[in-house]
Each structure stands twice: as structure tokens, then as C-alpha cells.
Amino acid sequence: MKSTGIVRKLDQLGRIVIPKELRSMLNIEIKTPLAILIDGDQIVLEKYQPYSACLITGESSDENIKLANGSICLSKEGAEQLIKELQEKMNDPHR
Template identity: 85%
Template structure:
């Protein structure tokens, strides 16, 4: 992770303000939903996307295919690219 050098304190209600510069840089506007994640002892904020992003293209859509109990998400384009790569690998192995 990249350090910003910015330090903020929690207020009495447990809130923290994300500086305007960071919100602008990351295109976070008023009412942008943020997901709160835990990574070890770190709290991570990220823009909430209701649909998981494709592991190949990064596309987030309700049409994405989720397989392997949700651990692999593919868009149509990502699935096509994956199939092409697999076909190439199989073809090379049969030479």
C-alpha cells in the first residue's frame, strides 16, 4: 500500500474525515458507497461495487459469471480471453 502521509483522529462518534484531495483523486463524491474491509490489523476502504469485478478485465457487471464458490468472477470478455489462453496452452502441449 502507498502511504499518503496524512493522519486523522477519530471523533467522539468514531468518524474520520477523508481529505478532499484524496476524495477528488479517487473520484469519491458525497454519498459514494464505500466498503469497509479488514486486512490483518488494517482497515481498508474501497468503493463499493455490488457486483464483483472480473479477474481478467476488471469489469464489474451483474452479467459477470461467478464460479468456484464466488472466488473466480469473469465477464464475457474475460471468459473469452481465458478460453483462448487455455486453448493455446492445450494446443502447445499436443505438439
């Protein structure tokens, strides 16, 4: 994980504020649902999506394919598009 150097204290109700710079950088707007995950002794926040959205098409479906321990999610169409682009790049003599 990447450290931001930002430290925040919990308030009396157990809340913390995510700095505006981070929210802007990650496109987190007011009322964006966040999932709270536990990884060992770490608390991880991520944008909540009922189904993971395809990185290429943005399509959310329970039929999407998850790869690389869940960090990459592709729909069938997104996977086909990615394969096509990879093949084009691999066949480009100027790469």
C-alpha cells in the same frame, strides 16, 4: 500499500474525514458507498459494488471473472477485448 502521509483523528462518534484531495483522486463523491474491510490489523476502505465491475467495460455482473487475488475483474467481453489488444501489442514489431 502506498502511504499518503495524511493522519486524521477519530471524532467523538468514531468518524474520520477522507481529505478532499484523496476523494477527488479516487473519484469518491458524496454518498458514494464504501465497503469497510479488515486485512490483519488494517482497516481498508474501497468503493462498494454489489458485483465487481469489469475494468474494461464497466459491466457489473456476478458472472465476471476475478483474477490476481481479486484485483482484476473482467467481463467476458472485457476479457476478449483485452486478449485482442494484448495480441496486437505482442505482434507489433515496434513495441
